[in-house]
Amino acid sequence: MNKNSVLNMGSYRRIDCIFFSEFHPTLGPKITYQVPEEYISRELFDTVQVYIITKPELQNKLITVTAMEKKLIGCPVCIEHKKYSRNALLFNLGLVCDARTKTCALEPIVKKLSGYLTTLELESGFISNEESKQKLLPILSTLLEELNVTGACTLPIDDSNTIHLKLIEQRKDPLVVQEYDVPVFTKNKDHFTKSQWDLTTQQILPFVDGYRHIQKISAEADVELNLVRIAVQNLLYYEVVTLVSIFQYSNVYCTTPKVQNLIDKKCLQEECIHYVSKLGQRTNLRDVFQLYCGLTPGTTVRDLCSRYSHQLQRVDERKLIQFGLMKGLIRRLQKYPVKVVRDERSRPPRLYTGCHSYDEICCKTGMSYKELDERLENDPNIVVCWK
């Protein structure tokens, strides 16, 4: 991830205030330090203090409370020892955000901070010592600024302790990667320093060209199939690649409603023309749009090439299909064989159940499309569904 994405992330999850709250032996629960000053009103603190300095049962839990348009995230800590007045030290270092902010990514930060402070207190009485406690104020300031601007913070506290924090963006779980899926880079490959990636990924990177499917990559890169799947899934997670299907001239595609984006969005038009034009040439919007609209159920890529040969003079059809799939302008129609005659005597079908596409069957059995077609065409008990 480059710095730009981190910057964008920071502003999306802006921390409005960082506070340090504790149970004062005479004054009770109070906010000792907060940056910026006076951010949390008396009223707000009164409403939520029961969730900040808590009963024992809630200690060491991540507590997020929403009140008065604000969200407060904290982790109350209790350290018991005879040396403390009331035999226990209670404190909580928390963050305040706008109530609408999604704060899941901030939770590990809060947990980590509570851990750091606990360690500091146990090792050197950092908090209970009035002098060293004052260092908290500049620490809170630095934390607030760095977390908001860069999403990360490295802060030495004393000779033996340094705080390392990083906001990790939460992402969706990636799809399962199948052997017949084709990974294609969504960003330019050269933008990445190879050494950033693990060894397996480095080994397969040269073979990720947007045309080779997982099984082929595994064979040619000489890496075990499951390792390739995991490596690609990792790349998927970071949105560095996306998955498309195997390209063949016999493939059938059709347009989705998103194809209209090509008309509506100028930047997409530019990107598309740049991506699909043959080397040294430049196609135009009408040709490209006509080509995409020429993809219909029942039309193979081969058919498209013969019908639209003029438009394809300046367009690389493989790139056209790749771009269309990546941006969701078109989708692939896969063939699914289903056995229909339920003969009690025959064995239940293993692959012809309607759950496995031609891509999958050919990949698993090593048959070619043509061979599979020939086999099934002559079988009156099999119907084929396209979807």
Next chain:
Amino acid sequence: MLKKTSPISVILVSSGSRGNKLLFRYPFQRVSENTSSATSKQRSPYVLNTSGDSIEDQDGDSRFSDIILATILATKSDMCGKKFELKIDNVRFVGHPTLLQPPHTPQANADASVINCMHNLSRRIAIALQHEERRCQYLTREAKLMLAVQDEVTTMTETDGSPQSPFRQILPKCKLARDLKEVYDSLCTTGVVRLHINNWLEVSFCLPHKIHRVGGKHIPPEALERSLKAIRPYHALLLLDNEKALLAQLPLDCSPALVRLIKTCSAVKNLQQLAQDADLALLQVFQIAAHLVYWGKAIIIYPLCENNVYMLSPHANICMYSPLAEQFALQFPGHDLPSMLAKFSLPVSLSEFRNPLDAPVHEAQLIQMVVWMLQHRLLFQLHTYVCLLVPPIEEEPGLREEEPPLVTRVTGRSLSTPSALSFGSPTSSDDMTLTSPSMDNSSAELQTGGDSPLNKRMTETLLASLTEHERQTILRVPAAQNPEDLRLFARLLHYFRGHHHLEEIMYNENMRRSQLKTLFDKFRSVLVITNHEDPIISLFQTPPD
């Protein structure tokens, strides 16, 4: 994930002069929870709590004792009347503290919209309880009962020594407790809650996330609402249950308009016709339709007619062992679902699907099958969209070879002119002249009569929105020499941005399909045509990204 939309439990807490009290919770805590919590795994404080954990931790709630729940959920009075949200580790509490009593529903890591819906439910229950409290102190009475049982059980435990859950004892004695249990059970299963607080006030609620599931994913309510706002009078309402079953589910005091609508609606009737037949205002029909769709009782489709083209949905489950296949075989003996679905592998119109040589009985059954498949989200309809795209400046259109014929349907045949349907209602949805479009949608009616200066000026104005190059290219098309054709083209120009399908243009402009197709053909050198599903109602067939 189903679990993420189900609550962990329902809790009722009160805060008053006698302190904070947990009145009721369901499901009950397991009494031996002390031992089980000791064996629960140690969590490193630096491990991120992902949503995955919340599924294993279903009983996470049992980590909270009754006392602590009473403390944390009984909020201060300035938090009342607003949404209450508190997250502790991976358990989230949502409720609506009311100045009388707050019901709360804790939940695992969930979507913001699910939380909003849960809050909505809390609020509705709170309002009903508040009303009944003012009217007859219902809540105070129930609370007294609950506390009394709790005290009883505590004394019994002290004398007997055997721990018992007080809440289990409360259930048979207390109607409110049973209602809360029902809220929990309903939310976890169907997502539809229907209660009568104090046997009097109805509280009904549905969790759209549970009801609207297509292809394993739920349709977010916001997307649903957007789609519902975009419904047009030419759309139709397709009930997902049969009429009798649906009517049986309605409450006794439901509006007669709703009943009339359900009885009158049909897959071949558009909403405008439905309004006329049910003797209701169109706006009312829209509202009732939206209501039925929101509750998962109906979907919006384009009314069934001869020329509708359907295709297999990419999310259709075509597995031979699917429960749908079984249901289909029961409903239509002698037919199997995969074979039927295979017929829709290529887009096929209803008229092609029916074999005119078949007996009429058989024909009707085929239509029923299509309706069944639509109800079960196996098919979607393809519409034709048009886009104006002139060849770029460098190219001379005259020098190019003849443009390939417009691919309007995969079979390449031109569509036959609409004929009256031989089934269902006598009006064909395709014959748009019977339904008068709202005037503000159709563009200005131009005077008839050739090449009058008024018409010419109007045409020029309409074409003025184009670039000079676009205008010139259009005028160079041979068909543009015919002023009628050019006028029609100019009038329809604003539809040629790829966002209005053929049927919409037909409805708005009161035109026949054949007229439009001819026009498109004449101007094919500047137009590009494609077919795909209607993104507005395709929501019901395919989940959004």
